[in-house]
Amino acid sequence: MKLFKRISAFTAAAVMAVSMAVVASATTYQDAVDAAKKAGVPEKNVSELEKFLEPNKDKFTSAQYDEMIAELNKIKDAYVVPHLSQVGAASTEALTADQKKAIGKLWSNTEKDAIANALIALGAKYNVTVTVKDLYTAAPSVTAAINGNTQTGSDKPVANTGAESPAAGAAAAAVATLAFAGTALAITAKKNRD
Amino acid sequence: MSNSDTVKGAEQTARVHKTTSSSRVLRTFTYVLTPFLILCILCSIGYLALYKPYNEFISNFNYVFSDVTPETKSLRTLNKYRDDDAPIQMHEIEVEVNGKTEQHTMVYPYYGDYYATLNCEAAGMKDIPVYSGQADDILMKGAGWYNASSYIGKPGNVVIAGHNHTDFYYLPNCKVGDTVTLETVYVKITYEITERVIFHETDYTYVEPTEDDRLTLYTCWNNGRLGMSEWRLCYICKPTNYEWKEVPEAE
Numbered sequence: 001m002k003l004f005k006r007i008s009a010f011t012a013a014a015v016m017a018v019s020m021a022v023v024a025s026a027t028t029y030q031d032a033v034d035a036a037k038k039a040g041v042p043e044k045n046v047s048e049l050e051k052f053l054e055p056n057k058d059k060f061t062s063a064q065y066d067e068m069i070a071e072l073n074k075i076k077d078a079y080v081v082p083h084l085s086q087v088g089a090a091s092t093e094a095l096t097a098d099q100k101k102a103i104g105k106l107w108s109n110t111e112k113d114a115i116a117n118a119l120i121a122l123g124a125k126y127n128v129t130v131t132v133k134d135l136y137t138a139a140p141s142v143t144a145a146i147n148g149n150t151q152t153g154s155d156k157p158v159a160n161t162g163a164e165s166p167a168a169g170a171a172a173a174a175v176a177t178l179a180f181a182g183t184a185l186a187i188t189a190k191k192n193r194d
Numbered sequence: 195m196s197n198s199d200t201v202k203g204a205e206q207t208a209r210v211h212k213t214t215s216s217s218r219v220l221r222t223f224t225y226v227l228t229p230f231l232i233l234c235i236l237c238s239i240g241y242l243a244l245y246k247p248y249n250e251f252i253s254n255f256n257y258v259f260s261d262v263t264p265e266t267k268s269l270r271t272l273n274k275y276r277d278d279d280a281p282i283q284m285h286e287i288e289v290e291v292n293g294k295t296e297q298h299t300m301v302y303p304y305y306g307d308y309y310a311t312l313n314c315e316a317a318g319m320k321d322i323p324v325y326s327g328q329a330d331d332i333l334m335k336g337a338g339w340y341n342a343s344s345y346i347g348k349p350g351n352v353v354i355a356g357h358n359h360t361d362f363y364y365l366p367n368c369k370v371g372d373t374v375t376l377e378t379v380y381v382k383i384t385y386e387i388t389e390r391v392i393f394h395e396t397d398y399t400y401v402e403p404t405e406d407d408r409l410t411l412y413t414c415w416n417n418g419r420l421g422m423s424e425w426r427l428c429y430i431c432k433p434t435n436y437e438w439k440e441v442p443e444a445e
Contacts, residue, residue, distance in 0.1 A: 047342040047403060054345070055283040055302030097402075143305075149276035150305040155341045157398045159328040159355045161362065162414025162423050178238035181231040188228060191220055 027065040029053035035069040039076035040092045042100050044157060045142055052128075052144045052152045059146065064126060071122050079111055109136055116140075275306035275327075284441065289347070291436065299441040300347060301380050306332055309339050310346055310378045312354065312411075314387075317367035324354055324376070337361045340401060343410075347381040347436070351404040354411050358427075362413035366427060374431050376409060380441050385409050385431035395424050407433050 033050045041049070053060075060068075080092050083106050087099040095103070107115075116132040123130035123144065131143040133154045141154030269278045283302040288295050303309045303326035310324040323336035332338050337356035344350030354376075356362030368374075374385040392415055393400055400410055408430055415427035 043402060044342045051341055051345070055285065057285070145275075147280075149280040152341050153275070153305040153327045153329055155328040155338075157340075157342070157401050158395045158412075158426060159333060159338060159340070160330070160414075161333065161355050161357050161412070161426070162359070162416065174238040174241045177234050178242075181234040181238070185228065185231045185235070188220075188224055188231075192224060 027062045027069065029057040029060070029065065032065050032068045032072070035072050038093045039072045040080040040095050040100050040103060041072075042104070043097055045140075048142055048144070048152045052146075055151065056146055060126060067125075068122065071118065075115055075118055079107065079115055112136060112140075273304065273306040274331075276304040280304060284443075287348070289436075289438070291438070296438070298347075298438040299380055300345065301378070301441060302345065303339075305341065308336075310376050312337060312374070312376055314364075314368055314372055314374045316369070316372040318364040319362075319368075322356065322361050328355055333357055334360075343401065344403070346376060346378050347383065347438075349407050351402070351407075352376070352409045353401045354409070356411075356413050358413040358415070362411070365411060365413050365429070366415075368411075368429050373434075374409065374411070374429075380439055382437040382439070383409075383433050384435040384437075386434050387429050387431050389430040391428045391430065393426050393428060395426060400428050400430070409433070 029050075032053060033046060036046045036049050076092055080095075080103055083103045084090070084092065084095075086106060087095070087102045089095050089099050112135050116135055119132070119142070120130045127147055129145040129148070131145075131154070133141045133143070141156070142152070143150060143154045144152050270276065272278050283304075284299055285302070286297050287300050289298055290296075305327045306329075307326045308323060309326045312322040312324050313320055324339055325332045325336050326339050327341055328338035333356065337354050339346070340353035340355065343353035346352055356365070358365070368387055368390075370387050370390060372387045374387060376383050376385065391400060393412075400412070409432075410428060410430055412426045412428035414423045415425045416423040
């Protein structure tokens with residue numbers, strides 16, 4: 001009976017160890033996205049990360065995903081956790097969108113540069129070119145290109161979809177100039193005839 | 195000579211002087227400003243005529259005169275954001291269809307790729323091209339799918355924007371209850387418009403992820419006029435049908 005119990009315990013432990021090893025080595029892109037959410041990354045940037053990783057999920061190994069998660073956690077510990085009490089949050093997982101924005105406002109430009117450089121360096125390890133724009137604004141955008149091909153771009157949350165786009169404005173100015181100059185010439189010609 | 199003759203003579207003299215002064219002004223105006231006005235007209239015509247060709251060829255111009263060596267330059271005639279021979283990105287995904295889980299193929303676009311075609315026949319919107327991304331140059335070619343929103347066919351909020359003076363000119367004609375279709379190479383989704391909203395450009399509520407599945411279409415809103423505006427007209431659409439397609443394997 002004692003031998004049977006020992007064998008059972010050993011077998012159970014072995015099964016658990018094997019299953020844990022399987023789980024531990026099966027880190028996926030979704031784990032990296034979840035880690036970004038828990039690290040206090042703004043929703044827009046989490047979504048951009050997800051849109052980048054999903055089509056390229058097979059290009060990274062589980063170990064590389066672990067490395068991404070480790071780097072995100074380093075950024076979280078260095079730049080998000082120290083500000084939790086200032087925004088009234090108990091943990092990074094509990095951060096609301098407004099609290100994340102508030103933490104972003106607390107960062108100095110030096111800290112923002114350090115975070116951006118860490119992300120750029122992380123991407124460079126995997127042949128991913130990360131470009132950060134509008135870094136010192138409330139909504140920085142991140143462009144990511146893999147092997148030179150841009151996967152996700154730096155879209156504004158609400159795009160310019162009217163005549164305020166520069167090209168449309170210039171075209172409108174050209175039409176207005178044409179109309180004004182044409183009218184002035186016509187009046188001058190009429191006056192000369194009179 | 196009578197007084198009236200003297201007055202008449204004085205008036206005639208004054209009219210002659212007046213005519214001479216105004217003709218001097220007119221001559222000055224004619225000789226000095228006419229060439230300037232002609233130059234303005236020619237420049238405006240030239241700008242408007244070259245507007246579209248310039249936008250078509252500027253990427254090639256930059257490619258030729260960039261400082262990247264010829265050996266490292268790759269051809270980008272289809273989309274300036276990726277090489278012409280960039281690998282096609284396809285993956286099998288699992289989707290719930292009528293309570294059953296099915297496997298279907300999804301084709302993921304690169305930034306700037308032609309992604310989908312949008313139709314709302316009731317509003318007069320036919321075969322509107324939808325590209326991946328919302329950069330200024332992309333929105334000049336067609337409507338743009340917001341990169342941080344859900345992929346078409348995946349759960350969540352799919353957000354598409356377009357200019358009010360081009361592709362989304364007829365968007366204000368849409369009404370609640372109208373049918374909208376969005377078709378990619380891997381799925382065709384039919385939606386019904388359920389809500390019409392006007393929001394400020396600083397309000398990100400309608401472009402954020404949602405728990406439910408929806409399509410959000412928006413454009414600039416200037417109370418029915420074209421032009422600059424801080425406001426956006428938005429239609430929220432709920433999916434009513436998914437037609438998944440067989441996608442041939444990439445070569």
